[in-house]
Amino acid sequence: MNELLSADLAIMLIEPSPTQRKIITKELQGEGILHIDFADSIADAKAQLQSNIPDLIISCLHLPDGNAVDIQHYINHDLSEYSIPFMLISSETRKEQLEIFKQSGVIAILPKPFNKLHLGKAINATLDILSPQELELDLYDIQDLRVLVVDDSKLARQYILRVLTNLGATRFTEAEDGAQALEILQTQMFDLIVTDYNMPQVNGQELTESIRNSDKHAHIPVLMVTSEANDAHLSNIMQSGVNALCDKPFEPDTVKKLIYQLLEQES
Numbered sequence: 001m002n003e004l005l006s007a008d009l010a011i012m013l014i015e016p017s018p019t020q021r022k023i024i025t026k027e028l029q030g031e032g033i034l035h036i037d038f039a040d041s042i043a044d045a046k047a048q049l050q051s052n053i054p055d056l057i058i059s060c061l062h063l064p065d066g067n068a069v070d071i072q073h074y075i076n077h078d079l080s081e082y083s084i085p086f087m088l089i090s091s092e093t094r095k096e097q098l099e100i101f102k103q104s105g106v107i108a109i110l111p112k113p114f115n116k117l118h119l120g121k122a123i124n125a126t127l128d129i130l131s132p133q134e135l136e137l138d139l140y141d142i143q144d145l146r147v148l149v150v151d152d153s154k155l156a157r158q159y160i161l162r163v164l165t166n167l168g169a170t171r172f173t174e175a176e177d178g179a180q181a182l183e184i185l186q187t188q189m190f191d192l193i194v195t196d197y198n199m200p201q202v203n204g205q206e207l208t209e210s211i212r213n214s215d216k217h218a219h220i221p222v223l224m225v226t227s228e229a230n231d232a233h234l235s236n237i238m239q240s241g242v243n244a245l246c247d248k249p250f251e252p253d254t255v256k257k258l259i260y261q262l263l264e265q266e267s
Contacts, residue, residue, distance in 0.1 A: 004131040006123050010035040012052075014045050014059035014071060015089075023113075024058070024089065030116065031123050042066045046074060053082050056126050060112070061090035061097075069100060076104065076155055083162065085126050089114065095227075102227040102248040103198075105159030109249060121251060128252035134168035135256055140191065140263055142168040148184065150175040150195035150207065151225075156248075160194055160225070163252045167259070178202025182210055185217055192259065196248075197226035197237060205240045212241035221262040225250055 011028065013036055015021045025036060037054065039045035042065045045057075057075060059068045072086050088101050091112040101109055107129060108122035135142050147169055151157045157174055164172070173188065175181035179201040181193075193211065197204035204224050211217045224237065227248040237245065244258045 004127050006032040006127065007034065009033050009056060009123070009126065010037070010054045012037045012039060012045065012048065012054040012057045014039045014042075014057065014063065014068075016040045016060070016064055020060065020112075027114070027116070027119050031119060033123070040064070042071050042074070045071055049074075049079060053079070053084065055130060056085045056087060056107075058087045058089060061088065061092055072101070072104060072106070085129055087122055087126070099227060103153040104155040105153075106249050124253065125249075125251045128256075129162065129166065132166040132168075135260060137260065137263055143170050145169050145192060145263075146171050146173075146188075146190045148173050148175060148181060148188075148190045148193045148195075150178060150181045150193065150199070150204070152177045152196065152199045156196065156225075163255055164194075166252065167256055178204065178207035178210075181207055185211070185214070189217075190220055192263065193220055193222045195222060195224050197224055205237050205242075208237075208240045208242050223255070223258055223262060 011033060013021065013024060015024060021038060028036060037048060037052065039048055042063055059071055061068045068088055075084050075086055085107040087108045087110065088106055089110045089112050092098060098109060107125050110118050110122060147164060149157050149160050149172055151160065161172055173184060175184055177199040182202060195204045195207055204226065208222050208224065211220060211222060221243045222241065223244045223246060224242045225246045225248050226237065243262050246255060246258060
C-alpha cells in the first residue's frame with residue numbers, strides 16, 4: 001500500500017480549553033497535520049463521531065462531562081470496528097492514574113506541556129499502526145511465525161495483535177495471564193512470546209523464568225512489554241531471561257526492530 005503521511009491524517013482533538021486547543025493545533029500543524037476537528041466535551045465528541053471517523057483521537061484527561069477514560073471506553077467498545085488510535089495529553093504524573101491508559105492500548109501518552117520530539121514520536125506511531133508494512137526475515141516466513149501473546153488486558157492484547165498483524169504475522173495464540181500461558185506451553189510450540197509484566201497469579205517475570213527452566217521452551221525469544229519505570233526493577237526483570245523489554249505504550253516501529261533482532265540473531 002502507499003505510505004501514509006502526516007498530512008494525510010484526519011484528527012479529532014478533544015480539549016475544552018480554547019488556549020490549549022490553539023497550542024496543540026499549532027504543534028500539530030508544525031508536524032504537517034491540517035485536517036483537525038475539535039470537540040470540547042465527551043457529548044460533543046460522540047455526536048461528531050456518529051458521522052465522521054478520524055484516523056486519530058487526541059484528548060486531554062479532564063473534560064466537563066467526564067474524563068478521557070470515558071471517551072476511550074466509548075472508542076474501544078462502541079466504535080471497536082474502526083480501531084481508532086487514541087492519544088492522551090495530560091499533566092498527570094501519578095502512575096496509578098495513567099496505568100489504565102497504558103493497559104488499554106493507548107498509542108501514546110504525552111505530557112503537558114509536550115515538546116516537538118514527544119509529538120513527532122506519537123505521530124510516527126500513529127502512521128505505523130495505520131500503514132501495515134510486512135517484516136522481512138531471513139530465517140522465518142513472517143506469516144508462519146507462531147506467536148504467543150500474554151496479557152491480562154484484552155485491549156492491550158488487541159493492540160499488540162494489531163501491531164503484529166501489520167508486520168505480516170497471522171498465527172497467534174492468546175493467554176490471559178502467565179498461568180494460562182504455562183498451560184498452553186504444555187501442548188504447543190512457539191517461535192516468539194510477547195508478554196506483559198503485571199499479571200495476576202503468574203506475572204511476566206515468573207513466566208519467563210519458567211520458560212528458561214524448561215528443556216522444551218528455553219530457546220524461545222521473549223519480548224516483554226511493561227509500564228514499570230524503575231531501573232532496579234527492570235534490571236531484575238532482565239535477569240529472569242527476557243530477551244528484550246519494551247515500554248507501555250510502545251511505538252510499533254520499536255517492536256518491529258526488536259522482533260527483527262530477536263529472530264535474526266539465531267543461527
